Amino acid sequence: MAEKVTRGNGSQWLLSLPALAMFLGLLIVPLALTAILSFNVFDAVRGSQSNFTFGNYIDVLSDGYYYELFLRTAGMSLGVTVICVVLGLPETLFLSRMRSVWQGTFFVVILGPLLISVVVRTLGWSILLGRDGVINNVLISLKLAQRPVQLMFTMTGVVIVLTHVMLPFMIIAIWSTLQKVDAQVAHAARSLGAGPWTTFRRVILPQLLPGILSGSIIVFTLSASAFATPALIGGRRVKLVTTAIYDEFLSSLNWPLGAAIAVLLLLGIAFVVVGSNRLIERRFKQVFA
């Protein structure tokens, strides 16, 4: 039988050269340039100057407005993450119990939207959520509401739509861990007298935790960096980090300040990802081993 892997002999770098060149030239260099830009001085008349300053970071970190922006973004992302766990976990379990024909069908229905443009999905929601939208018409005709409920241009609306966009990621993450759960252990618990709820809580849930946590990291970071959905559903009323960056770059044209906010967003997300990975590794060493 031929060896599947070889010790590196230099050809590995030759093979990766095209990809490496592309990533160096088109990713590392532009990101470094943005980091440098964030230390440049902005002049309303002459645009960004190449003098070095911490001013943009001081502006962002000392201004309550930007604090609120980051806190609102983090709070929203946390909310979306929690709702995705609460809805995604039971749905994944129910999917796993279906006969394979139904399972296949509903996988396509539930995960398929991932491949449809987020602008299209958001447009559908703006039709549903508007003042004369489908949801308000139903609420009023059922006499559940006296007058239209304001959902467009509110945080509630943004959270609903982001939940819709993020749920498939949560389901994928939980599903891949569920595949490793040994059904025999659940059987053993049941035959030893545990009820279905106890079996779920004490036997299945602990094994699913790594999947729930990695799904949560994905959903949290993608929510914090989402742009099109909050911009279209929240509009100018729900200001978030990403929409603020967009405004600095394309309306106020204060590129250095926008770059500083972008760098802080990137650092914040990196911090969350690295931090929670550490936590998962420490907590679940025995599960992964």
Added chain:
Amino acid sequence: MSTRSIGENGPAALLFHTLFTAFIVAPLIVTILVSFSDKGYISMPFEGASLRWYRAILDAPDIIGAFWLSVWLGLGSATLAIAVAIPAAIAIARYRFSGRDALMALLLSPLMVPHVVLGVAFLRFFSMLSWTGSSIALLLVHALIVVPYALRLTLGALIGLERDAELAARSLGASRWTSFRRILLALIMPGVVGGWSLAFIQSFDEVTMTIFVATPGTTTLPVALYHRVSMLTDPVTTSVSTIMIVGTMGLMFVLDRIVGLDNVLIGKK
């Protein structure tokens, strides 16, 4: 192994599942319905259906131009991405070397870096090099952000592959290139096709990064749609969206036949 034996779904579970599915499909169904309305504003087609918003697309040259740009961008960037991803995937799957994990992390990093940050970085980069408004530049950065998808599926096909057939070909006199093309590439073709298709879809759908660097001459379909949706009252957005939904479903069907949709979406090893 089946996890089905954990239990069966009761009526409460089925109710939850029904509501959940309704939540997922509602925005898509509403969009499709509204696209057949005959009114000049966003409304349901029950009091008069027509195809006027499909005909209206033909009178919107900006949408048609954006569509073709997105198609070319998708084809070009997916092809470029798979071309750099295949050799890199071979290096990662077949060799053990220091820096292997770092290489992998770097090539997957466009998934982690927020697209807003990438948009900002490319805007800055393009303006420094006077690349603003160049569709080639847009193609290059689209290729960069879809490399992770191309890489993941190609790697999935490569890992665990036996090398016997390749070695047999080589010992029978096939050149390195021939044995790569006729043996290895043929063996990993489903992964390559899946990776290419996923890369195409991701490029075609990309909006957040592109919106920063798009100029009037390089507006992609999602960016054009974004600008129209932000003004809201235009039902032509729904007919364009319906075509995109149907197109994506068609692609999904083809992908399911070639590689299996669960392979593409879940990345089963």
